[in-house]
Amino acid sequence: MKYNFITIEGNIGAGKTTLANLLSERLNARLILEEFADNPFLSKFYQNPDQYAFPLELFFMAERYKQLKDLLQTKDMFHNVTVSDYLFTKCLLFAKVNLRSDEFHLYQKLFDIIHQQLLHPDILIYLHAPVIKLQENIKKRQRSYEQSIPDNYLFSIQETYTSYIKEHNLKTIFIDASNADFLGNKKHIEVILEALENDYPIGQHYFTLP
Secondary structure: OOOOEEEEEEOOOOOHHHHHHHHHHHHOOEEEOOOHHHOOOHHHHHHOHHHHHHHHHHHHHHHHHHHHHHHHOOOOOOOOOEEEOOOOOHHHHHHHHHOOHHHHHHHHHHHHHHHOOOOOOOEEEEEEOOHHHHHHHHHHHOOHHHOOOOHHHHHHHHHHHHHHHHHOOOEEEEEEOOOOOOOOOHHHHHHHHHHOOOOOOOEEEEEEOO
8 A cells, every 4th residue: 555644535425434434444444533423513503603613613623633643643553554534624624614704714823733733644535526416415324413404505615625625735536426335336445446556646636436
């Protein structure tokens, strides 16, 4: 394996955690999964975004930082590869969508201090799916607080992710996940595994699932 730290990203409902679990099994990798359910502001945010956006994002940043720092600074004798289902920069991307401008500027100052202390992934796998597919997946997993997420919110998150990836020097495997079925179609996970066998230059490298 050419990459020691692989991160998977994508919009809400894109299939990040499913892919991370499967890759960790196939690569015998240490697995880092976001502990989003522990955020006490998450369900409140979907009911009242204006009131709860700032504490929501602060809590997520603190928890992600603690998790990544603790795990990535601890050597694992049994795993040479680490797979994570989130990029720490997602803190800033979601905050950009959710926060007022004054809140975002304060948040960004805190983020910049924290971000430089973390190990950055060797490669990013980005799952890009249309909003209609995301909504289908969201309904399937039946998290009550997600069921009323509007399409325009998912569009905003999608645009923020793709703009960030294009503007920054990230080594990215960009997957068209319109018909992704990582659990039901073994060919889909094979596409990812084959893509990870190559040593890519900085930039986006596009793949379509069969």
